[in-house]
Amino acid sequence: xxxxxxxxxxxxxxxxxxxxxxxxxxxxxxxxxxxxxxxxxxxxxxxxxxxxxxxxxxxxxxxxxxxxxxxxxxxxxxxxxxxxxxxxxxxxxxxxxxxxxxxxxxxxx
Amino acid sequence: xxxxxxxxxxxxxxxxxxxxxxxxxxxxxxxxxxxxxxxxxxxxxxxxxxxxxxxxxxxxxxxxxxxxxxxxxxxxxxxxxxxxxxxxxxxxxxxxxxxxxxxxxxxxxxxxxxx
Numbered sequence: 001x002x003x004x005x006x007x008x009x010x011x012x013x014x015x016x017x018x019x020x021x022x023x024x025x026x027x028x029x030x031x032x033x034x035x036x037x038x039x040x041x042x043x044x045x046x047x048x049x050x051x052x053x054x055x056x057x058x059x060x061x062x063x064x065x066x067x068x069x070x071x072x073x074x075x076x077x078x079x080x081x082x083x084x085x086x087x088x089x090x091x092x093x094x095x096x097x098x099x100x101x102x103x104x105x106x107x108x109x
Numbered sequence: 110x111x112x113x114x115x116x117x118x119x120x121x122x123x124x125x126x127x128x129x130x131x132x133x134x135x136x137x138x139x140x141x142x143x144x145x146x147x148x149x150x151x152x153x154x155x156x157x158x159x160x161x162x163x164x165x166x167x168x169x170x171x172x173x174x175x176x177x178x179x180x181x182x183x184x185x186x187x188x189x190x191x192x193x194x195x196x197x198x199x200x201x202x203x204x205x206x207x208x209x210x211x212x213x214x215x216x217x218x219x220x221x222x223x224x
Contacts, residue, residue: 090192097155
């Protein structure tokens with residue numbers, strides 16, 4: 001079957017760095033997406049990785065290793081507004097998105 | 110960036126009535142639209158996938174006669190919850206993409222409460 005694993009919850013301190021991991025087993029691979037979802041709101045797109053390596057976008061970076069079925073989202077200089085759920089999603093061979101359950105990130109002052 | 114407009118943002122209706130939710134892609138052509146449902150503190154659950162001009166493909170367990178999806182144009186898709194019941198109360202979110210490799214762009218969601 002298809003499976004996406006990510007931690008349920010993480011806590012970090014304002015100004016610090018946090019890494020949210022995602023491992024996947026899917027039928028084919030056409031890219032991995034990270035989304036941010038604040039409570040009560042719809043998800044917003046953060047990043048897309050289809051090749052191995054690190055993609056940097058401001059305070060957020062996303063890494064992919066296809067051979068390991070592994071990705072992480074790195075958030076630097078954490079701000080209180082970064083408190084949200086972070087969703088990992090993999091596009092399978094049928095171009096359908098398989099969603100992880102999300103990681104709730106709690107930022108403490 | 111790509112914008113998806115979803116209306117209404119919230120709706121309260123009586124049990125047995127029908128509710129229509131609209132989803133419009135404002136600056137791109139959404140060849141594929143996805144409808145999700147999300148219960149509090151739970152993951153996104155895909156309800157159905159629709160391609161413009163075709164019948165929607167429903168996920169297992171989603172009643173196609175209860176959740177009517179229309180994707181008549183490249184910029185508009187609608188979800189109608191027919192004969193709504195309290196257990197249909199949820200957060201409904203649409204999303205669209207223009208190509209298979211494109212990221213999904215989400216509407217702001219519709220919070221449905223059925224009394």
